[in-house]
Amino acid sequence: MEIARRAAGISPSPTLAIDAQAKAMKAKGIQVINFSAGEPDFDTPEHIKQAAIDALKAGFTRYTPVAGIPELRQAVCDSLKVRGLSYEPANIVVSCGAKHSLYNAMQVLLNEGDEVILSAPYWVSYYEQIKLAGGVPVVVNTDATTDFKLTPAALKAALTPRTKLLILNSPCNPTGVVYSRSELEALAEVILSHGLMVISDEIYAALLYDGLTHTSIAALGPEIKERTILIDGVSKTYAMTGWRIGYAAAPRPVATAMTDLQSHSTSNPTSIAQKAAVAALTGSQEPVEAMRCEFEQRRNRILAGLRELPGVMCNQPGGAFYVFPYIGKLFGRRFRGQVLASSTDVATVLLNEYQVAVVPGIAFGADPFLRLSYATSMTQIEAGLERFKAFVGELQ
Known part of the structure; x- marks a missing residue:
């Protein structure tokens, strides 16, 4: 069966693929910190x-x-x-x-x-x-x-x-x-x-x-x-x-x-x-403002945590609920013998070895970066930062 060229040339969404993988791991009882999802973790008002x-x-x-x-x-x-x-x-x-x-x-x-x-x-x-x-x-x-x-x-x-x-x-x-x-x-x-x-x-x-x-x-x-x-x-x-x-x-x-x-x-x-x-x-816009305020606090925490990591730099985002840290200084370093050469390598290790789901920057046309969504609880953000810190600390 021949698939039409316009369909055959489509690349699947990396963000949805990683989110699906993280959720599948969670379904197996694995404690995954999911920074990949592009959706608020709040309930609909x-x-x-x-x-x-x-x-x-x-x-x-x-x-x-x-x-x-x-x-x-x-x-x-x-x-x-x-x-x-x-x-x-x-x-x-x-x-x-x-x-x-x-x-x-x-x-x-x-x-x-x-x-x-x-x-x-x-x-x-x-x-x-x-x-x-x-x-x-x-x-x-x-x-x-x-x-x-x-x-x-x-x-x-x-x-x-x-x-x-x-x-x-x-x-x-x-x-x-x-x-x-x-x-x-x-x-x-x-x-x-x-x-x-x-x-x-x-x-x-x-x-x-x-x-x-x-x-x-x-x-x-x-x-x-x-x-x-x-x-x-x-x-x-x-x-x-x-x-x-x-x-x-x-x-x-x-x-x-x-x-x-x-x-x-x-x-x-x-x-x-x-x-x-x-x-x-x-209707009332109060739930929107409450969510926005919570996101701002989360942004401040995840930004501060990422900036503490050696070799990681991050601009301050003014909106949405993502941070986009630069990880280019981690390229060329080794994790348990594996040379990290791309954002995909880093994201793969973080998910498989530390159960932290992030999206590699190459998905957004910017390889030396990662995208992390802070549309998750402060507890999850703290735990994810600790795992990220452990990952960076193990690099040679």
């Missing part, structure tokens, strides 16, 4: 769960409009006003998670051979989704000296006549970096002067620390807004990863195309999950 129960009891279990129920699309519009953005429900497309929204956007924007600027480190699925849409990922490497941010000069240098799209992610997975308003304004100048489209992935917008505030590139003016597809969802903000509700806010022609595409794939997202999402967006 009670008022959101109750909204789903109420919808179920009311028999709200049938098909809905493809792009989402009007109530939810209006709730999305209202929530985006906080970011200084004005949208109509016709601009909103609700999908089965933000990943699905991203997929839909790339499918309707890209033609065969269109180039997409992607700054590394990048979230793993961007690269594969670009390829699935027939596009060509053009990776622009960043480093700690610019806090892993794409600069206007680097963006300009990567442009060709085939460049169609830029993907922005702020706060960023995996680095946690947050673009300031002035940094986004400088990028917007390049985007507009070269007629690019931009996908702005803002799924972590509510999880900011150190007093930082979120700026959407779409809020910088009507011109850039008309060239932006904003992606968000309820998964990270409301601890609703399994509910699978994401959304796009886009110019009307793009929103219409995404809706038409979705009508031939998943159709509408789950009806009762949509009712839960309405409750999330319109």
Whole structure:
């Protein structure tokens, strides 16, 4: 049996693979510290769960409009006003998670051979989704000296006549970096002067620390807004990863195309999950702030612990729930006779020998790094840091 080339060329998600392996080990009774999962460890707030129960009891279990129920699309519009953005429900497309929204956007924007600027480190699925849409990922490497941010000069240098799209992610997975308003304004100048489209992935917008505030590139003016597809969802903000509700806010022609595409794939997202999402967006935001505060404390602890390890360096993330430590100084050293030559080597040893699950940086286009999620308890963070310390101490 021959598999289609577009499917055969897909690389599986390393983050999901490692998370699955860690969970399989846990199921066997192995005490794994799991820093790989990209989901909050908090429960979905009670008022959101109750909204789903109420919808179920009311028999709200049938098909809905493809792009989402009007109530939810209006709730999305209202929530985006906080970011200084004005949208109509016709601009909103609700999908089965933000990943699905991203997929839909790339499918309707890209033609065969269109180039997409992607700054590394990048979230793993961007690269594969670009390829699935027939596009060509053009990776622009960043480093700690610019806090892993794409600069206007680097963006300009990567442009060709085939460049169609830029993907922005702020706060960023995996680095946690947050673009300031002035940094986004400088990028917007390049985007507009070269007629690019931009996908702005803002799924972590509510999880900011150190007093930082979120700026959407779409809020910088009507011109850039008309060239932006904003992606968000309820998964990270409301601890609703399994509910699978994401959304796009886009110019009307793009929103219409995404809706038409979705009508031939998943159709509408789950009806009762949509009712839960309405409750999330319109109800009390106190659980979000409580979760954010806890994440900030965890970030401070894991960052301090990593910085104490010889040969490990780590920039301070301003948002999301990841740290992205540099481990390049560990390369070339030996663990029980094995030479560590890559982030994959380090991650493999940590999981197999110390039962600590991390994601190798190569998955994000940055090999001398690891991604650790601090979406786990402080007790687990402390235990994981001790195991990491033991690992570094055994290197020769």
